[in-house]
Amino acid sequence: DVKVTQSSRYLVKRTGEKVFLECVQDMDHENMFWYRQDPGLGLRLIYFSYDVKMKEKGDIPEGYSVSREKKERFSLILESASTNQTSMYLCATTPGVGSPLHFGNGTRLTVT
Amino acid sequence: GESVGLHLPTLSVQEGDNSIINCAYSNSASDYFIWYKQESGKGPQFIIDIRSNMDKRQGQRVTVLLNKTVKHLSLQIAATQPGDSAVYFCAEILTSGTYKYIFGTGTRLKVLA
Numbered sequence: 001d002v003k004v005t006q007s008s009r010y011l012v013k014r015t016g017e018k019v020f021l022e023c024v025q026d027m028d029h030e031n032m033f034w035y036r037q038d039p040g041l042g043l044r045l046i047y048f049s050y051d052v053k054m055k056e057k058g059d060i061p062e063g064y065s066v067s068r069e070k071k072e073r074f075s076l077i078l079e080s081a082s083t084n085q086t087s088m089y090l091c092a093t094t095p096g097v098g099s100p101l102h103f104g105n106g107t108r109l110t111v112t
Numbered sequence: 113g114e115s116v117g118l119h120l121p122t123l124s125v126q127e128g129d130n131s132i133i134n135c136a137y138s139n140s141a142s143d144y145f146i147w148y149k150q151e152s153g154k155g156p157q158f159i160i161d162i163r164s165n166m167d168k169r170q171g172q173r174v175t176v177l178l179n180k181t182v183k184h185l186s187l188q189i190a191a192t193q194p195g196d197s198a199v200y201f202c203a204e205i206l207t208s209g210t211y212k213y214i215f216g217t218g219t220r221l222k223v224l225a
Contacts, residue, residue, distance in 0.1 A: 004155075033213075042201065043156075043215040090155055097207050098144050098163075103155035 002027045004104035006091050012110045019078040021107050023091030029102075030095060032074035034058075034066065037088040037106070049074055081111045124222045131189040133219045135202035140183060142214075144205035147176060147187045150218070151198045159187070159200075189221075197223045 007022040035043040045058030047066040092101040143164040148156035201218035
């Protein structure tokens with residue numbers, strides 16, 4: 001089974017802090033994604049990466065950046081956290097186009 | 113913009129009955145569809161998928177039906193069990209150009225004992 005591990009289940013941060021969310025996968029998948037999930041809005045794509053050091057903006061990249069230095073690890077960075085970034089963050093991987101996404105269990109981030 | 117879903121917010125079903133969860137999609141170019149289950153406190157879990165060259169696919173206790181004419185997707189769960197209680201949502205995949213997964217907002221399934 002694919003294992004996608006997000007380092008924190010819950011995080012509480014203050015406005016203006018720099019926040020790192022980490023995701024590690026064990027299946028050698030090329031593609032990794034970061035989504036946020038908010039009630040009534042579904043999953044919205046923040047960034048994705050199709051290879052090491054490659055990244056593409058998703059639908060809502062503002063206020064976020066990403067890093068993929070190794071194939072198995074994809075990090076989401078909130079440069080200066082704001083209260084409107086309070087959300088559930090989900091990391092996902094897939095081996096390629098036309099395959100299901102495999103999700104981690106999410107990080108619930110609260111920015112106060 | 114593109115959207116997936118005309119979900120009922122909540123569906124309540126008696127234990128042992130069959131459940132039907134519906135989803136509408138807007139882009140006729142979509143060629144791959146997935147159903148996910150998300151339990152409280154967990155990430156979405158893959159249930160079943162279907163490609164646009166099929167109109168039905170069966171798994172263990174689940175069946176997905178695809179009607180391309182009306183751009184409609186449904187998930188049928190046979191003999192619904194308490195462990196089926198969760199949020200279910202569909203995903204529509206546009207595999208031409210930059211591939212993109214578009215998710216519906218979900219339907220909460222409640223199984224009544």
